Each structure stands twice: as structure tokens, then as C-alpha cells.
Amino acid sequence: MEMPFNYCLHCHVTQLSYLQVVDAWGTVDVLINNAGITRDGLLMRMKKSQWQEVIDLNLTGLFLCTQGRIINITSVVGLVGNAGQANYSAAKAGVIGFTKSVAKEYASRNINVFTIDGGMVM
Template identity: 40%
Template sequence: MCDNKIENCEQKKIIVTGASGGIGRAIAVECAKAGYYVICHYNRGKEKAEETLRIICENGGCGELIQFDITNREDCKVKLDELCEKHGALWGVVSNAGVNKDQTFVGLSGEEWDSVVHTNLDSFFNVVQPLAMPMCRKKKGRIITISSVSGVIGNRGQTNYSASKAGIIGATKALAVELASRNITVNAVAPGLIDTDMIKDSPLDMILPGIPMKRVGKPEEVAAAVVFLLSEGAAYITRQVINVNGGIA
């Protein structure tokens, strides 16, 4: 936990799952810069999560770490119930953590299908559901899911990933309808090709010509969309998918 103090933190506490690196780290850091108390989640990457929190603190922000397995429903409920007992209802939930195991459909194993689909979809329920009821009682809040351009248009070699990310969009839209009367917005952000470890083996020379902006995106550009959706200024935006993809879809 940081020693830095934050004003009005009762209304500004958020959790970012998968905050140990890549897009998750950028979201956590940029949200802290915007004035939020950021609870940085990790499962196995403790050192990377500690680095995220260190960056937040060095930039004058404040937050803490939390560890749980997004695929373990009981672990999520216990840890998140404890979190709500400690902090009360959170202002925002950013459901970012997920996995990918790319393979052409005919070569896809059952394990690769199950692992990606269950991890990415089950985490939506396992993380968001325990945090939604406290938000409903307070009648305010923001829920943001991180989908993907793969879930919007489908990508070759990502049938499992595309299915899971498209499912997240459907779940996000349905939940938005349920929670709108409680003054809680629910939106998805769908990044395109972003400069993270996930694309390190991608054939960029073949992919970039198909992106109108002819470049990969920055994690901070995805984070900027999340920061906006968390803000008071986004209070009338719900049930939407914000594409951050350089115009590819």
C-alpha cells in the first residue's frame, strides 16, 4: 500500500484485474494519475504487480495489491467480499485479466478451447458479480470490461479467443440493461493490436497494412478510454463498445 494520501477516495476506489503488466498496468497507472485509488490485482505475477504499484506511488498516486485466481469462483468471492468489507462499495471495476492460446480451429485442442473460453468468460462472472451488489446498494458506479477487436470482427487463429471476447461483449450489454436503473454504467473497451507482449510474435509487416492508421496502439491509449468511462462525464454512456483499434473495425 502507498503512503500517499488521496482526497475523496471513498468515491474513487477502483479495482483493475490483471494489473501486473501490459494493458492492465497502463490502465492502473493512468487511473491513478486521474485521481483514483487503484486496487491492483494479480494472481501469479506478484513482482510485476508490485512494480505497477511502485510506478503508481512514484507518480503521486495511491493503491494496494490484491491476489486471487480469476478462474476460482470461491477464491474470488472470499477475497472480493473481504475487499468490500474493508472499503465498502467500489466506484469502478475494470475486468481486464484474461488469456489467449492461438491456434487454427482445426488444430485447436479441447484444452486450448476450454482454457481460453472458461478463463475469459468465467472471470466476468467471478469478478463482477461479487462487486455488483454493493454498487447497487449505493446506486452508483462504473463497470468496464476489456474485450478485443477479435471479439468484434473475429481473427484467424483465434476462434477460442474471439468466442470468449464476443461473449464478454454480450454479457456487458445485458448487464448494462440490468444496472442502468441503479445509476451504474457498464461498457466494454475493445483494443486492437496493442504494443504488449501478446503481439511480440505477430507478423507485423503483414498486419500493419490492414490498419488504417498503419501502426500498433499504445497501452496508454486503451487506458485513456477506460479513464474516460470511469469519469462523471461518462454518466450517460452505457451498453457501448468503445473500439481502440486504429480504424481496423
């Protein structure tokens, strides 16, 4: 089923290119944050750049794009952790906590905010 005025924009979440949608259509009705990267390594060997790249994309990008009806795609790793993925686990746990906080802030405005916590299927 095609909806009128459907517009999708693929962009890098650490930049504000999604504002093109606001300029063109006036509002963002639904936003799905599905960005995520890993730079796996043991924390004691992890470079600051590995940490920062994961946090910038997985968490700061989320902050920059939070408006409309919000679906944040995250990972079960944010709930349970994983060896060699301290940066990724921290970023995804941050997404989960961020989402819970924003959901409470936006509830009075009837703005829905939730996560889908994906995991490996074997």
C-alpha cells in the same frame, strides 16, 4: 490527484479474492476487468483445454466480478474474428454481448457498464 479510500487489488478473476475489498471497505465502486489470455490454434486442432482456459479466464472471470461501475476491457477481435483465434474471438464476443446485456439490466440502478475494445496499433 489522490482520492481518499483508494484501494486496488490485483487478483485472479476466476477466483473470488476480490471479496477482500468488500470485506475491508464494504463496496466495490469501480471494477476494471482487464484479464485476457490467448491460446491460439486452428479450431480443428484446438484441444479442449485450450478452449476452456481462454473461456474460463476471459468470460467466466468476468461473470464472477461483475458489480459496481464496470469497465470490461475486451478486443476488436470479438467484433471481427481472427484466423487461429476461434476461442479468443468467441470469449471476447461473449464479453461484448455480456456487457450489453448487463448494461441493460443495471441501467435502472444507475450502474454503468461498458467495454473498451482494444486492438493492435501499427
